[in-house]
Structure formats: structure tokens, C-alpha cells
Amino acid sequence: ELKVEQNPLFLSMQEGKNYTIYCNYSTTSDRLYWYRQDPGKSLESLFVLLSNGAVKQEGRLMASLDTKARLSTLHITAAVHDLSATYFCAVDPTGTASKLTFGTGTRLQVTL
Amino acid sequence: NAGVTQTPKFQVLKTGQSMTLQCAQDMNHEYMSWYRQDPGMGLRLIHYSVGAGITDQGEVPNGYNVSRSTTEDFPLRLLSAAPSQTSVYFCASSRRVPYEQYFGPGTRLTVT
Numbered sequence: 333e334l335k336v337e338q339n340p341l342f343l344s345m346q347e348g349k350n351y352t353i354y355c356n357y358s359t360t361s362d363r364l365y366w367y368r369q370d371p372g373k374s375l376e377s378l379f380v381l382l383s384n385g386a387v388k389q390e391g392r393l394m395a396s397l398d399t400k401a402r403l404s405t406l407h408i409t410a411a412v413h414d415l416s417a418t419y420f421c422a423v424d425p426t427g428t429a430s431k432l433t434f435g436t437g438t439r440l441q442v443t444l
Numbered sequence: 445n446a447g448v449t450q451t452p453k454f455q456v457l458k459t460g461q462s463m464t465l466q467c468a469q470d471m472n473h474e475y476m477s478w479y480r481q482d483p484g485m486g487l488r489l490i491h492y493s494v495g496a497g498i499t500d501q502g503e504v505p506n507g508y509n510v511s512r513s514t515t516e517d518f519p520l521r522l523l524s525a526a527p528s529q530t531s532v533y534f535c536a537s538s539r540r541v542p543y544e545q546y547f548g549p550g551t552r553l554t555v556t
Contacts, residue, residue: 336486363543374534375487375547382543420486429538429545430475430494431502434486 334359336423338435345411346443353438355404355421363424364404365432366395368417375420378406411442445470448548450535456554457525465520465551467535475538476518477545480504480531487534493518525555 335358345351355364363382367375379388381397381404388395392415394407404421418439422432451466469476474495479487479502489502491510499510507529509521518537522529532552538545 365545374549377544377546380543422486424543427543428475428494428540429543430477430492430536431489432477432479432487432545433503434479434488436484436486 334423334425334433336421336433336435338419338421338438340438341436342439342441344441344443345408347412348410350410351408353406353408353419353421353440355406355435357402357404357421357423357433359402359423359425360399361402361423361425362399363427363429364397365422365424366404366406367420367422369420369437370417378419408440411440413442413444416440416442447471448535448537448546450533450548450551452551453549454552456556457522458556459525459527461525463522463525465522465533465535465553467518467520467548468516469518469535469537469546470516471537471539471546472515473537473539473546474515475540475545476512477502477536477538478508478510478518478520479534479536480529481534481550482531490520490533522553527555529553530555 366378379395384399477492478490493512
């Protein structure tokens with residue numbers, strides 16, 4: 333059974349600080365997804381990582397994938413309040429983008 | 445493009461009632477999926493489809509039926525609602541390239 337674990341589950345950080353969210357998964361997968369969810373809203377796609385060593389950056393967020401270690405990281409640089417949300421990673425071992433297995437999410441709270 | 449649409453947005457059912465959650469997409473995506481999200485958890489796959497006429501079970505299929513007669517529509521049927529089915533339901537669609545899964549706005553279902 334595929335397991336996807338995120339840590340931490342909850343992260344409170346001050347504006348301007350850096351931090352990393354980790355996503356470990358238990359089976360081979362070349363594709364990993366990161367999503368953002370605001371309270372009461374749907375999921376917004378942040379990154380799709382398609383191969384080992386993939387690195388993508390958008391604004392203050394950078395995601396990377398190490399398929400050998402079965403690990404992805406989401407790095408937050410100089411956090412701002414607008415980044416407060418829940419972040420999910422998801423793994424797609426079938427390669428069809430239709431059967432994602434999600435982590436339990438990391439709730440990020442950025443305080444002034 | 446409207447993207448992925450879901451109706452209704454909210455629904456309250458009594459135990460034992462049946463209903464259908466509607467999902468439609470106008471992006472000509474071959475893959476469609478249904479997920480449920482319970483408080484404090486990630487999304488779990490209920491059923492998915494790789495094309496019209498083809499469906500399969502996900503992680504938590506019990507109590508739900510699906511069919512896919514057209515590329516655009518993928519309704520989810522609750523056969524006899526139970527309080528354990530109280531959840532937020534998300535429909536998603538995707539295609540193999542560029543491997544992105546797009547989510548609908550969700551349906552919040554309460555079963556009393």
C-alpha cells in the first residue's frame with residue numbers, strides 16, 4: 333500500500349523566515365505534485381515534478397524531487413502572510429495523473 | 445473554458461437517501477477522478493475513469509457508484525447515504541500530458 337507522509341503537519345512561522353516541508357513516499361514514482369488549499373476552497377496546483385532531480389520555483393516557493401530517496405521538499409523563502417494555507421503533496425505511480433495518493437497536508441501559518 | 449464544474453455546492457441528506465453529485469469538464473480530458481476530503485486529512489480516491497465507458501475503483505469505493513457515458517461528464521452516485529459519507533467531495537480531470545490534474549470547486553455533503 334502506497335503511503336505518503338508529510339512533515340511537519342503544522343507549521344507556524346514568522347514573516348521573513350525560511351522553512352522546508354518534507355514529503356516522503358513509500359513506492360517508486362517519477363511524478364510528484366504539490367497543491368495549495370485555502371480554507372473552504374479547492375486545490376490549486378503549485379508544481380508538477382516529473383523526474384528525478386527536478387526543481388521548480390515560483391516566487392517564494394521552490395520544490396524538488398529525489399526519486400531515489402523517495403523524497404520531495406517544498407522550501408519557503410522569506411515567508412509572507414499570504415502563504416498561509418495548507419500544502420499537500422501527492423504521488424502518482426501510474427503516470428496518468430488520475431490516481432493520486434495524497435499526504436495528510438501541512439498547515440502553514442505565517443505570523444507577522 | 446469553465447474547467448471542472450461540480451453541482452451542487454452544498455447538500456444535506458438524511459441517512460438512507462440517495463443522490464448524485466454531478467461533475468463536468470470542458471477540456472476534453474481523458475481522465476476523471478472523484479476524491480473525498482475529511483477534516484484534517486488529505487484527499488482519498490473514490491473512483492476514477494480513464495475514458496468514456498471505463499471506470500475503476502480507488503481507495504474508498506464502498507457506498508459509491510460511477511459511470512462515464514461521455515468524455516465530459518462523470519457523476520458520482522451515493523446509493524444509500526450514511527453519516528460516514530459526510531465529507532467534501534472533489535472531482536478532478538487530467539490528461540497524460542502535461543500530467544496536471546485540475547480540481548473542481550467541491551461539494552460539501554452532510555448526512556444526518
